[in-house]
Amino acid sequence: MLDAPAPMDVLYEKVKRVIPSVEWPVFVEDIDAILELKRQRKAVILAHNYQTPEIFHCVADIVGDSLALARKAAGTEADVILLAGVHFMAETAKLLNPEKTVLIPDLEAGCSLAESVTAEDVRLLRQRFPGIPIVTYVNTSAAVKAESDICCTSGNARAVVESLGVPRVIMLPDEYLARNIAAETNVEVIAWTGHCEVHERFTADDIRELRDTHPDIIVLAHPECPPEVVTEADFSGSTAAMSDYVERQKPRHVVLMTECSMSDNVAVAHPDVEFVRPCNLCPHMKRITLANIRAALEENRHEISIDPRIARRARSAVERMLAI
Known part of the structure; x- marks a missing residue:
């Protein structure tokens, strides 16, 4: 993150197949400002694979899926982490870096899966299915993670389920992910009914x-x-x-x-x-732009905070996943 920024012509060379030349000048000022702000603030930008190319390829330091971002967030030495993604991802980065400043450019960048289940729902599931481990997708709030036994991503869900060594698990909130994993394993999977709107x-x-x-x-x-x-x-x-x-x-x-x-x-x-390209867009991911990434770094907005009582338990569920 302290390396000299790449010249704009080098950056455009990377993305010229997906960003028309007529559009590139619109991005240049913000990209240049963000690269300088990262150096000034000792900041690192984590970008999910669903971010647009001018973010993903031109200002991000760490890119990948939810599992990769969680793993790499845990090891970063930056003072500031900016999450170019949705809110649950920023919360996960904060869980793994409680002493660092974690920013998200838009607080309204949510997730239909995260909104489909609450901590109270998880507590009720424990009452209904006592003793059954609860595997929670990372696409959930910290409060939901705190009520769970272990987290998973789409990349490691089967490994997480099978690591528990039990015949039956509860998996939430994505019904389709749960059903698809159930088809790959002998473990019985009890599914929640959340869906990704994309x-x-x-x-x-x-x-x-x-x-x-x-x-x-x-x-x-x-x-x-x-x-x-x-x-x-x-x-x-x-x-x-x-x-x-x-x-x-x-x-x-x-x-x-x-x-x-x-x-x-x-x-x-x-x-x-x-x-x-069957172009289904995520409206939440598209709330993240170069302009609000720049503003977040300039104005230190919007900083993620998590109740310490929730954070401790949620962190345990995430760290248990990362240990597999």
Whole structure:
């Protein structure tokens, strides 16, 4: 984070396939200011794979899926962490860095999954299913994590479930992720009924129509998609796993059944791969912009704080996941 910023022409060279030259001048002033602010404040920017390319490739220091961001947040030496993502991700970074300043550019950058379950819901589940471990997706609030036994991401959910060594678990809040994991393991999975507002819109018919128009297309689906979509796809995995698949297999035509910006970000490194884009946007991720990243660093907004009583228990659930 203390290295000299790359010249603007070098940065544009990275993203020219996904950002038209006519749009680039709009971003330059904010990018330049953010790079300087990071140096001044000893700040690091963590960006999720769903961020737009001008954020993901031009100002972010650490990029990846939720698991990668959680792991790398735990090891950063920066004084300030800015999370270019949604609120639960910023909370997770704060849990793992309680002494550091953690900022999110927009407090309204939420998540339909996180909003689908409350701490009280988890307590009621414990009453209904006494003794059954509760595995909580990281796409939840710190308060929900605090009521859980262990967290998981889409990238490690099966490993987490099987690590518990029990015949039955509760998995929340994503119903489709729970059902997709249940299909891969002998562990019985009791699911909550939350859905991602981006991934629930994909259908198996979407895939069949794509295959009609692109017979050689390879379909990669996120496990937050409905089970029938995952069944119809050629591969299912986290955003990191999908990116790795493209890197390994280099398909001629590929479609990523996930948030739209993911295709742009992966396409930067794979000029020979044609990405077909069924563009489902996450309205929460798109609340993060260069302008509000700059403002957050300039004005120290919006700082994440978590009640210490909640943070201690939530941190335990996250750290237990990271230990696997």
